Amino acid sequence: MKQFFSRIALTAAALGSTAFAQASTFTDMWWNANESGWGMNIVQQDETAVITLYTYDANRNPVWYFASTAPVTAYTAAGLPIFIAELYRTRGPWEGGNFDPSQVAPVRVGVLSLEPRDKDRLRLSYSVDGLVVNKEVTRMSFRQHKASGIYRGAFNLRQILPDRGPYGTAETNADIDLTIEAGQAHMNTLINGVSCDFRGPYAQSGKLGSFSGNFTCSSGRSGTFTVTEMEIGAHGVTGMMTTATSQLQERGRFAAVLRF
Numbered sequence: 430m431k432q433f434f435s436r437i438a439l440t441a442a443a444l445g446s447t448a449f450a451q452a453s454t455f456t457d458m459w460w461n462a463n464e465s466g467w468g469m470n471i472v473q474q475d476e477t478a479v480i481t482l483y484t485y486d487a488n489r490n491p492v493w494y495f496a497s498t499a500p501v502t503a504y505t506a507a508g509l510p511i512f513i514a515e516l517y518r519t520r521g522p523w524e525g526g527n528f529d530p531s532q533v534a535p536v537r538v539g540v541l542s543l544e545p546r547d548k549d550r551l552r553l554s555y556s557v558d559g560l561v562v563n564k565e566v567t568r569m570s571f572r573q574h575k576a577s578g579i580y581r582g583a584f585n586l587r588q589i590l591p592d593r594g595p596y597g598t599a600e601t602n603a604d605i606d607l608t609i610e611a612g613q614a615h616m617n618t619l620i621n622g623v624s625c626d627f628r629g630p631y632a633q634s635g636k637l638g639s640f641s642g643n644f645t646c647s648s649g650r651s652g653t654f655t656v657t658e659m660e661i662g663a664h665g666v667t668g669m670m671t672t673a674t675s676q677l678q679e680r681g682r683f684a685a686v687l688r689f
Contacts, residue, residue, distance in 0.1 A: 582685020
């Protein structure tokens with residue numbers, strides 16, 4: 430138990446002042462695919478998360494633990510947030526009767542921490558009544574995105590000249606035609622009269638999608654690309670994009686609202 434708290438404290442002290450912090454959301458359902466039957470929910474708002482664990486106790490009975498306020502206490506060297514919070518178990522009134530809030534009794538059982546290995550993989554560490562548990566979890570994917578629509582949005586891409594370093598930042602408005610179907614993604618962008626076509630196999634990790642491949646533009650420009658952290662909602666789409674040609678490399682974000 431002492432080693433568990435020491436490791437958390439050392440990590441926070443070492444990484445708390447990193448200058449590479451970046452916005453990331455870990456809101457999703459998480460699990461270990463080799464240990465089906467238990468899992469974790471994370472709902473993140475800004476730099477605070479509510480975390481719920483559903484697992485089993487020593488008698489094999491189902492049990493829930495929760496961290497109702499889990500703040501970001503530090504960042505990894507890659508700029509990903511580390512969450513640390515007190516963990517609770519609770520008892521309350523039976524749902525078949527009148528709900529009496531005075532019967533809700535949360536009991537502190539230990540401490541929970543989440544350390545991202547990357548944006549799709551977490552190291553989960555928690556203690557319950559002196560027992561320390563360490564697990565690796567990934568986002569749970571139970572349905573692949575489908576999309577077919579026209580969006581209006583913008584790209585913000587940092588431009589780099591090969592062998593010469595950063596060149597500048599391109600901020601451009603764009604019409605985006607996005608289709609995801611049968612494991613394939615197709616995105617066509619129209620920027621200042623130039624059309625570019627991006628196609629590739631689509632992969633999903635929880636609520637985030639990605640695809641990569643080759644792209645071609647009506648201007649004659651062509652190269653390779655990768656789209657990651659793509660999130661599709663009822664009203665729009667957001668994501669990260671990188672492109673590479675022999676003359677120019679780009680990396681940044683895009684966001685768009687659904688037009689129809």
